[in-house]
Amino acid sequence: xxxxxxxxxxxxEGTVASEIVAWHVKVGDLVAExxxxxxxxxxxxxxxxxxxxxxxxxxxxxxxxxxxxxxxxLVVFETETAxxxxxxxxxxPAEVAAVAAPAAARAEATNGAAAxxxxxxxxxxSPATRRRAREAGVDLAAVAxxxxxxRIARADLDAVLSxxxxxxxxxxxxxxxxxxxxxxxxxxxxxxxxxxxxxEAKRNIPHFSYVEEIDxxxxxxxxxxxxxxxxxxTASLTYLPFVVAALTRVLESFPQCNAHYDAERxxxxxxxxxxxxxxxxxxxxxxxxxxxxxxxxxxxxxxxEIRRVSQAARTGKATRTELGGSTITVTxxxxxxxxxxxxxxxxxxxxxIGINKAVxxxxxxxxxxAVRRMMNLSSSFDHxxxxxxxxxxxxxxxxxxxxxxxxxxxxx
Numbered sequence: 107x108x109x110x111x112x113x114x115x116x117x118x119e120g121t122v123a124s125e126i127v128a129w130h131v132k133v134g135d136l137v138a139e140x141x142x143x144x145x146x147x148x149x150x151x152x153x154x155x156x157x158x159x160x161x162x163x164x165x166x167x168x169x170x171x172x173x174x175x176x177x178x179x180l181v182v183f184e185t186e187t188a189x190x191x192x193x194x195x196x197x198x199p200a201e202v203a204a205v206a207a208p209a210a211a212r213a214e215a216t217n218g219a220a221a222x223x224x225x226x227x228x229x230x231x232s233p234a235t236r237r238r239a240r241e242a243g244v245d246l247a248a249v250a251x252x253x254x255x256x257r258i259a260r261a262d263l264d265a266v267l268s269x270x271x272x273x274x275x276x277x278x279x280x281x282x283x284x285x286x287x288x289x290x291x292x293x294x295x296x297x298x299x300x301x302x303x304x305x306e307a308k309r310n311i312p313h314f315s316y317v318e319e320i321d322x323x324x325x326x327x328x329x330x331x332x333x334x335x336x337x338x339x340t341a342s343l344t345y346l347p348f349v350v351a352a353l354t355r356v357l358e359s360f361p362q363c364n365a366h367y368d369a370e371r372x373x374x375x376x377x378x379x380x381x382x383x384x385x386x387x388x389x390x391x392x393x394x395x396x397x398x399x400x401x402x403x404x405x406x407x408x409x410x411e412i413r414r415v416s417q418a419a420r421t422g423k424a425t426r427t428e429l430g431g432s433t434i435t436v437t438x439x440x441x442x443x444x445x446x447x448x449x450x451x452x453x454x455x456x457x458x459i460g461i462n463k464a465v466x467x468x469x470x471x472x473x474x475x476a477v478r479r480m481m482n483l484s485s486s487f488d489h490x491x492x493x494x495x496x497x498x499x500x501x502x503x504x505x506x507x508x509x510x511x512x513x514x515x516x517x518x
Contacts, residue, residue, distance in 0.1 A: 110159050110183040114146070114174045121148050123175045126168050127295040128236070131181075135163045142229065143181065145236075147295040151422070151429060152390060154232075161185035171294040231258040232422040234389040242267055260421065296390040307453045310369075314489040315448045318501050322464055323479045325511045332405075340406075345481070346384070346438060347408035349461060352507035352514045353436070354380045354401040360500040362492055364433050366454040374456075374491055383432030383452055386416045394452055395419040396432045405515075436461065447484040456488035457497075459504075 114124055127145040131137055139160040146153050161183035168174055229246045231239070235258055239246050242263075249266055251258040293301055325348060333342045357364045357380055366375045380401045383394040395415035400408060418424040435452040436459045443463035451458050464481035471478065483504065487497040507513050 108185050109164065110161060110185050111179055112143075112158050112181045112183065114176050114178050114180045115155070116176050117146065117148050117153055121176060123173050123178075124148055124153075125173045125294060125298065126170050127152055128170055128240075129166060130236075131157075131163050131166070133163050133166060137161065137163065137183075145295075147299065148426075151424070151426065152234075152295055157181075157183075159183055159185055171292050171298075229258065230256060231263075232260075234422050235260055235263055238389065239263060296393070300391045303453065304450055307450050311451050311453060312489045313448070313451060314487045314492070314494060314497060315484065316487070316494075316497050316501055317446045317482055317484045318505055320481050320483060320505050321469070321478050321509050322481045325508055326464070326479050328511045341409060341413055343405070343409045345461065345464065346412055346436065347405055348508065348511065348514065349459070349504075350382050350397065350400050350408055350412070350436060351403075351405055352504055352511075353382070353434070353459060355507060355514065355518075356500060356503045357401075357434070358518075359503065360496060362496060363457040363487070363500055365456050365491070366433065367456060367488065367491060368454065377433040379433070381431055381433045383435035383455075384412055384416055385435055385437035385449075385452075386419045388420045388422075390422070393419040393424070393429060394432060394435055395424050395428050396430065398431070434458070439463070446482055449484060449486050451486050451488055456491050458486050460484040460486070 117124060124146040127147045129144050130142040131144075137143070137157050137160065139158070140156045142154055143157040144155050146155055164182040164184050167178065167180050174180060230251065230253070231246055236246065238260075239249075244263065244266055246258055246263075249258050249262055250256075252262050253259045322345070325345070329343055329345070329348065336342070361376045362374075364377050364380055366377070367373075368375060379399050382397045382400045384397060386393050386395055395418060397403070397408065397411045397415060403411065415424065415428055418428060432452065432455065434455055434457050435449075437449050438461035439447075441463055443461060445462060447460050447462060449458045449460040460483065462482040462484055464479055466477050467480050468475050469478040469480065470476075483501060485497070485501055
């Protein structure tokens with residue numbers, strides 16, 4: 107028998123500590139090498155860390171919500187064969203890729219019929235899928251995985267949940283029952299990162315919000331025309347790629363809005379490239395995947411890339427590179443967009459553009475009442491570095507491009 111100490115690995119990009127999100131083992135468990143060990147959270151994503159050796163768990167360092175420094179003791183194993191007393195902190199390149207990559211990117215490339223995982227076998231599923239299963243009381247070992255190597259996809263869990271018997275209807279009572287008690291939910295993982303970043307942004311950035319209504323009647327006609335002419339199977343264009351395309355044109359005249367503020371050096375960094383963050387709601391909370399060099403992409407390419415990075419964020423497959431480096435962010439709630447909003451700036455950026463829902467309303471056009479499709483833009487700016495006049499002028503320029511959509515594709 108020998109003891110093996112596994113330390114928190116370096117998960118990349120200068121990570122100095124990671125938060126424990128969920129343990130997949132407990133003290134006394136006998137685990138196999140490469141079996142799911144623990145989910146750790148960095149500022150970019152939740153990472154599933156596999157067991158480096160096979161053996162019995164002697165001790166675990168911390169509970170969900172605790173932060174452990176890189177190089178700090180994480181798990182102590184008792185192994186059957188001789189092994190180094192302490193696991194190296196810095197893994198070899200291949201090991202780093204296996205540990206640091208999101209769980210969804212580490213499925214084995216084997217084919218076969220979907221079947222429930224055998225007892226004691228490694229269950230392959232993303233952290234989001236595991237969390238949903240725990241909350242629903244579903245044992246993933248009994249779920250047939252349709253992904254590579256038997257990996258359990260979101261659709262596999264959905265099928266199990268939809269097959270569960272519905273709760274019997276309860277006869278209505280004469281009055282509504284009183285409720286009591288509370289529920290405590292520990293703020294950990296991605297949700298903790300979101301909470302910290304939002305608090306810092308609102309505390310440190312003096313937000314200035316500006317709301318303007320846009321007549322998107324002509325834009326809607328162009329969008330419908332392009333979608334109707336698209337080849338069969340082509341994804342439909344939403345308003346988002348049009349807004350992003352117009353924004354890249356407008357920022358050429360307003361470079362102060364396509365910038366970062368480096369607080370440590372007290373320097374504003376204006377970017378020539380436009381890397382647009384797309385605020386995306388995921389099962390783990392809000393993430394901001396990035397469409398890089400949006401200024402050089404065609405409309406159709408923008409639509410495809412927005413869809414690709416958003417889907418990667420929702421399924422936990424987005425890489426750290428895809429989740430960082432935006433220079434300005436666009437956020438949209440789609441049909442839930444409401445009339446107006448006050449989006450929070452994605453620090454260290456200095457501006458964020460919010461898209462509200464588009465609805466038909468009676469408007470006065472050339473002295474007569476006409477039905478027009480209207481949409482509000484609700485945007486926020488860092489008032490330290492973007493003056494109110496410049497912010498308003500930028501949104502008015504964006505409004506002009508969207509109301510006369512041919513200008514989106516014309517160089518001034």
